Amino acid sequence: MTNKRKYIIAILVVVFILIIVLLKGLFAGNDKIDQVQVESTRGVIGDPIDVMLDFYELWLSAKKSTSTNPFAEGITKSLVLSQEMSDKLSEFEGKLSDSDIDPVLCQTSVPEKLRARPIFKQDALVQMLVLPSNKQSGTQASVTLSAHDGLWEITEIKCGSGESAPEQGEFSFDREGWLLKSVPPPLDSRNWHLVFEEDGIPGHTAPLFFNEQSSCKALDGTESVCVADSFIEAVKVHLQGNMTEVGVDVRRIEFLE
Secondary structure, eight states: OOHHHHHHHHHHHHHHHHHHHHHHHHHHHHHHHHHHHHHHOOOBOSOHHHHHHHHHHHHHHHHHOSSOOTTTTTGGGOTTBOHHHHHHHHTTTTTOOTTSOOTTTOOSSOOSOEEEEEEEEOSSEEEEEEEESSSOOSEEEEEEEEEETTEEEEEEEEEEESSSOTTSTTOSEEEEEEEEOOOOTTSOTTSOEEEEEETTEEEEEEEEEOOTTOEEEOTTSOEEEOOGGGOOTTOEEEEEEEEOSSSEEEEEEEEOO
């Protein structure tokens, strides 16, 4: 083999090695980019209530297990949790005793089953109460979910006492707005609606449901059972009630100037 041929082969080998090194670096870089993209895309597609219940069922199942726990199962790293919520729950690993309140279930003992009660539901914000299904509990979890880019994530879990909405006063729904019945589809024009502003954004609506406990306070101060047939469109009111899966169970309406 001539020196010239040896020289050409050596050059080709060096070039081949350089290509391999460059390709490895390129693919490694892409892996890192993909990893960053996956880690930064938090949230889950689906109905927010189902998304929350799926997470709680996983947590409850791991709590019931005699061979593992939610931390060992990596549930605190779930994409259904916001990064802040994930970090917050991860801090409890190895620090909880049997007598401590669980930061997700908000119970000192592990319930057999769970039930959920809606507090508030809008297009990009949902709040639920999560409680044991088999007993009247002194504590419950208030769970907030927020939506972004079609994905739902749990942004806050608060433990509170009593089966009521924490930091909401006596009622889970307490807003000022305008009464309206002539609403466009897909809203149901058979029901009265409250049109109100939320976080500076107008145009939010909530269907209203009345019963014999719904009280209405007129401008002159007189108060009586609400008669929805006597309402006038676009009247400003202060409405209090309890949010359900289908709308607001009205407890009190005060008509405003």
